[in-house]
Amino acid sequence: MIAVAFLTTYGFLIVSMTLAALLALSLYIPFLAGQLSLASPGFYALGGYIAAVLATRVLPSAAGSSPVSALLLEMALAAVASGLLAVAVGVPALRLRGIYFALATIAFVEILRVVSLNLDITGGAVGIFGIPQPFASQLGYLWIVAPLLVGTMVVMWRLERTRAGRALVALREDELAADAMGINPTYYKTLAFTLGAMLAGVVGAISAHFLNTWNARQGTFDASVSLLAFVLIGGSRTFLGPVVGGLILTALPEVLRAAADIGGLPAWIARFLKEGRLIIFGTLIAVGSVFFPRGLITPELLGGPRHFRDPRRGSERPASTDGGPSARAASVDRPRRDAASGVAHLAVRRVSCRFGGLTAVNDVSFEVERGEIFGIIGPNGAGKTTLFNVITGLARPAGGQVVYRGDDLTGRPPHTVAARGIARTFQNIRLFGGLSVMDNMLIAQHLRTKAGVVSGALGLSVARAEEQGIRRRAWELLERVGLADRAGEAARGLPYGDQRRLEIARALALGPATLLMDEPAAGMNADEKRELSGLVRAIVAEFDLTVMLIEHHVPLVMGLCDRIAVLNFGQLIDLGEPEAVRQNPAVVEAYLGE
Numbered sequence: 001m002i003a004v005a006f007l008t009t010y011g012f013l014i015v016s017m018t019l020a021a022l023l024a025l026s027l028y029i030p031f032l033a034g035q036l037s038l039a040s041p042g043f044y045a046l047g048g049y050i051a052a053v054l055a056t057r058v059l060p061s062a063a064g065s066s067p068v069s070a071l072l073l074e075m076a077l078a079a080v081a082s083g084l085l086a087v088a089v090g091v092p093a094l095r096l097r098g099i100y101f102a103l104a105t106i107a108f109v110e111i112l113r114v115v116s117l118n119l120d121i122t123g124g125a126v127g128i129f130g131i132p133q134p135f136a137s138q139l140g141y142l143w144i145v146a147p148l149l150v151g152t153m154v155v156m157w158r159l160e161r162t163r164a165g166r167a168l169v170a171l172r173e174d175e176l177a178a179d180a181m182g183i184n185p186t187y188y189k190t191l192a193f194t195l196g197a198m199l200a201g202v203v204g205a206i207s208a209h210f211l212n213t214w215n216a217r218q219g220t221f222d223a224s225v226s227l228l229a230f231v232l233i234g235g236s237r238t239f240l241g242p243v244v245g246g247l248i249l250t251a252l253p254e255v256l257r258a259a260a261d262i263g264g265l266p267a268w269i270a271r272f273l274k275e276g277r278l279i280i281f282g283t284l285i286a287v288g289s290v291f292f293p294r295g296l297i298t299p300e301l302l303g304g305p306r307h308f309r310d311p312r313r314g315s316e317r318p319a320s321t322d323g324g325p326s327a328r329a330a331s332v333d334r335p336r337r338d339a340a341s342g343v344a345h346l347a348v349r350r351v352s353c354r355f356g357g358l359t360a361v362n363d364v365s366f367e368v369e370r371g372e373i374f375g376i377i378g379p380n381g382a383g384k385t386t387l388f389n390v391i392t393g394l395a396r397p398a399g400g401q402v403v404y405r406g407d408d409l410t411g412r413p414p415h416t417v418a419a420r421g422i423a424r425t426f427q428n429i430r431l432f433g434g435l436s437v438m439d440n441m442l443i444a445q446h447l448r449t450k451a452g453v454v455s456g457a458l459g460l461s462v463a464r465a466e467e468q469g470i471r472r473r474a475w476e477l478l479e480r481v482g483l484a485d486r487a488g489e490a491a492r493g494l495p496y497g498d499q500r501r502l503e504i505a506r507a508l509a510l511g512p513a514t515l516l517m518d519e520p521a522a523g524m525n526a527d528e529k530r531e532l533s534g535l536v537r538a539i540v541a542e543f544d545l546t547v548m549l550i551e552h553h554v555p556l557v558m559g560l561c562d563r564i565a566v567l568n569f570g571q572l573i574d575l576g577e578p579e580a581v582r583q584n585p586a587v588v589e590a591y592l593g594e
Contacts, residue, residue, distance in 0.1 A: 011139035018145040020250040022203045024230035024242035029196035034172035038224040039105035042112040043197040045219025047078035047204025052128040052214040066132035075205045082201030090193040116216045127215025155457045156239035162456030163449045170443045173432040182418035182447035229281040233288045235295025311471040343406045345370040351400035360386040362570040373547045375561030383570040384550045393417040423512035425503045427519045433492030441474035444509035481505045497528045514546045521553050
């Protein structure tokens with residue numbers, strides 16, 4: 001009886017808390033991809049208007065009630081309409097970054113609000129009243145919202161552990177590195193924005209019936225602030241954070257109102273407790289950002305470091321000639337050899353790249369043959385890394401061509417270049433530092449898997465099989481570079497040399513035919529450099545790789561590379577075998593010295 005009385009008394013609050021948790025998740029999904037989107041209130045309002053118009057003008061109802069099936073139809077239509085609008089808005093808006101994207105989404109919410117105020121179908125400023133009820137009491141809405149919340153949480157839990165979810169997280173951690181791993185930023189950011197919009201539209205459709213009225217005040221900037229508080233205070237690194245934030249902060253105003261009714265409080269304090277919700281939320285965001293920068297609920301709080309075991313245990317391992325881990329790694333998926341005969345593996349033809357008035361690369365041409373270890377040296381500022389960026393699509397050339405295995409890659413985006421079989425490491429290490437070593441390896445195999453959002457979230461057999469396969473390969477590559485025992489550690493916590501080895505293993509996980517290495521020996525001691533040299537030779541043989549190498553450690557380059565190109569002030573001043581390059585007076589003067 002006590003439970004029944006409690007639910008009857010606080011039914012409205014309980015349903016409101018559940019709806020708030022769902023709305024917080026709609027904001028969290030773009031957050032997962034690193035997008036500060038505040039557009040959820042706009043899609044929430046749109047979903048509510050769709051349900052209100054359909055329920056009052058289109059779908060039949062009797063005596064102020066409507067069937068649950070009608071509500072389900074309205075939810076589906078709200079999801080579709082919100083998703084379509086999200087694609088139309090998101091594709092251009094997602095070109096913006098950071099605070100500029102946030103401002104664009106705030107403008108979107110305001111535009112929808114003004115439009116709804118001036119349309120007859122939305123009831124103008126008055127809104128739509130008398131929306132039919134599918135349930136006899138407000139508490140009955142729990143039959144819809146509770147399963148929806150639980151189901152959404154389960155889907156989010158599974159999504160974060162699938163190909164699509166890892167792509168979103170990679171974009172949040174480092175968009176440039178994710179792009180170089182073969183992840184299409186535009187597609188996945190639009191996907192996250194659209195999924196969040198669809199969820200917000202569904203919640204709006206339910207809320208229109210729940211509140212029995214709908215008007216322009218439902219989708220405002222104030223609502224954006226509240227939702228942002230739910231996510232930031234609850235925690236933006238796990239789906240549980242927004243849920244907890246939504247539940248607690250929705251109940252908080254009721255707690256404050258109850259506190260305001262305590263006798264003896266000054267009138268201004270009592271009024272502030274009742275009406276100062278946004279000020280309190282803003283204060284909580286500011287204080288929380290200082291003392292809990294990642295929110296109340298963090299991945300570390302939920303489980304700490306993840307521990308991975310060898311996924312091959314108990315299964316038949318691939319046969320190898322010597323039983324060593326390197327042979328096993330090579331046998332998993334050797335990259336395909338060039339199909340074209342008589343065509344250079346990689347041809348750089350009169351490539352130039354300019355930044356304003358500065359010419360970083362000037363009319364550079366050379367060819368790299370398959371299976372070659374090709375070095376690029378030169379003084380700082382010679383244009384070496386810029387040339388790598390042009391080849392891999394991170395910089396657009398001002399002129400010239402990059403032709404790879406007969407295919408013109410000039411100006412193509414990095415994820416397309418990666419899909420063609422070119423992987424790279426970076427001069428300044430660009431690991432996904434907040435993720436585990438194993439997660440870095442799994443993200444790198446994005447192009448090796450095909451499971452979509454639905455199959456991954458539902459855990460279908462095709463997605464499970466792919467997951468097992470990429471985990472086995474990740475483990476074998478980590479064994480190859482000596483990092484298997486650190487698979488569960490955060491990448492940023494590794495020693496510098498281990499981070500370099502992880503970056504090489506991550507690049508190999510793409511299954512490339514060509515590997516570009518930008519100063520891989522930087523910061524290494526003499527022993528580590530010798531190990532690196534041996535590792536490069538080994539992976540070239542094991543994986544049938546072509547390697548291009550930028551390096552300042554001249555003895556390593558001279559002893560490792562088959563041919564060397566020398567750049568100075570963006571121009572190619574020599575190209576040839578190591579000994580011939582060493583003896584060239586122009587190279588000695590520009591770079592090697594006496």
